[in-house]
Amino acid sequence: MQQLEIYQHNVNTAEYQSLLDEKAGWLRQRFAEFNPPALQIHASEPSHFRLRAEFRLWHEGERCFYAMFEPGNKSKAYEVLDFPIASQLINRLMKELLNAIQPHELLRQKLFQVEFLTTLSGDALITLIYHKPLDHDWIAAAEALQQQLGFPIIGRSRKQKIMLQRDWVNETLHVDGKALHYRQMEGAFTQPNGGINQQMLSWARKQAQTIVAKAGEHDLVELYCGNGNFSVALADCFRKVLATEIAKPSVQSAQINIADNGLDNLIIARLSSEEFVQALRGEREFERLRDVDLNQYDFRTILVDPPRAGLDDESVRQVQAYENIIYISCNPDTLFNNLQVLTQTHEITAFTLFDQFPYTDHAETGVVLTRKTSA
Numbered sequence: 001m002q003q004l005e006i007y008q009h010n011v012n013t014a015e016y017q018s019l020l021d022e023k024a025g026w027l028r029q030r031f032a033e034f035n036p037p038a039l040q041i042h043a044s045e046p047s048h049f050r051l052r053a054e055f056r057l058w059h060e061g062e063r064c065f066y067a068m069f070e071p072g073n074k075s076k077a078y079e080v081l082d083f084p085i086a087s088q089l090i091n092r093l094m095k096e097l098l099n100a101i102q103p104h105e106l107l108r109q110k111l112f113q114v115e116f117l118t119t120l121s122g123d124a125l126i127t128l129i130y131h132k133p134l135d136h137d138w139i140a141a142a143e144a145l146q147q148q149l150g151f152p153i154i155g156r157s158r159k160q161k162i163m164l165q166r167d168w169v170n171e172t173l174h175v176d177g178k179a180l181h182y183r184q185m186e187g188a189f190t191q192p193n194g195g196i197n198q199q200m201l202s203w204a205r206k207q208a209q210t211i212v213a214k215a216g217e218h219d220l221v222e223l224y225c226g227n228g229n230f231s232v233a234l235a236d237c238f239r240k241v242l243a244t245e246i247a248k249p250s251v252q253s254a255q256i257n258i259a260d261n262g263l264d265n266l267i268i269a270r271l272s273s274e275e276f277v278q279a280l281r282g283e284r285e286f287e288r289l290r291d292v293d294l295n296q297y298d299f300r301t302i303l304v305d306p307p308r309a310g311l312d313d314e315s316v317r318q319v320q321a322y323e324n325i326i327y328i329s330c331n332p333d334t335l336f337n338n339l340q341v342l343t344q345t346h347e348i349t350a351f352t353l354f355d356q357f358p359y360t361d362h363a364e365t366g367v368v369l370t371r372k373t374s375a
Helices: 013-032 090-103 136-150 194-215 229-235 248-262 274-278 313-319 333-344
Strands: 040-044 052-060 063-069 073-079 111-118 124-130 151-156 160-163 167-176 179-185 219-223 241-244 266-269 299-304 324-329 346-355 362-371
Touching: 013 073, 013 333, 013 346, 040 194, 040 229, 052 073, 063 151, 063 362, 073 241, 073 333, 090 111, 136 151, 136 160, 136 241, 151 266, 160 179, 167 194, 179 248, 194 229, 194 299, 194 346, 194 362, 229 241, 229 248, 229 266, 266 333, 266 362, 274 313, 299 313, 313 333, 324 333, 333 362
Parallel strands: 040 346, 124 151, 219 241, 219 299, 241 266, 299 324
Antiparallel strands: 052 063, 052 111, 063 073, 111 124, 151 160, 167 179, 324 362, 346 362
């Protein structure tokens, strides 16, 4: 069998600053027509910044190893020896896991994917995904592996999920001198670059404090809140916060995060953005809002962190109803499209690049929009 080529990463830390400058220049040019203020730039750590990673496991006879594919070509695989964009803990566990399963046929056989989830605070979770049913013998072997590695393991196969200990990690983020505690579920969305996430939360807090200082005390509404990443960090900046999220595992994590951070002014409801708009307009009543009196809220600021598709037309119109908009975007193209409408009634008062994915063209962007006095 032909030996795979070794994966050659494109991480050259000496080039990081010039690549970031190039990305910032592109972003300034892309959004120049909106006449935004000076771009603020939040740089990442040049290496070991990514807290989650997944790899295919390639088998050649009795040997197995991590593999990545050429973009757009699933037939061209490369052997991965290390992964410098991933956390130090992921790199350590990659080697330890491979050494442990290599001589163990039961654990190695038909294992085709490995996923790692780690945190800045040193927690980790390993998911092993198989093309075979997982039985009691596998469980016994995996429990021994779990004890050896010192972190929980999950086994997955078709219509099977075996949780040996837990399916989540605990993260502690340090933001503006505060320790914020988050439970992050396996399979649910979390910010992949923990250092940048801390910077994003600090930035959002500063924007919120500036808004409240000008507008007076009021309430925040957030759409697409995930596990409460932003709403937990912003809760003490506002009188009350109401956030919505449709994914059930994320909502469950968010409820735990509310309790772990001792918050009594934050409610997270499992609703889509469309359903929440219907509730605000009084068009539908939802059992999930049974104990929430929307009339008691003074919403003047909204925070949105939508998926790559951005805000749909109806959500854009709804967002325009608020005096202040904090918009975190993972896709400059959809942000650009949304701003075509939003800037008809609002002006950009903050413009920021968060380098969530160094060495790529990806540009995570934060903007704050304030209603024009003539709008």
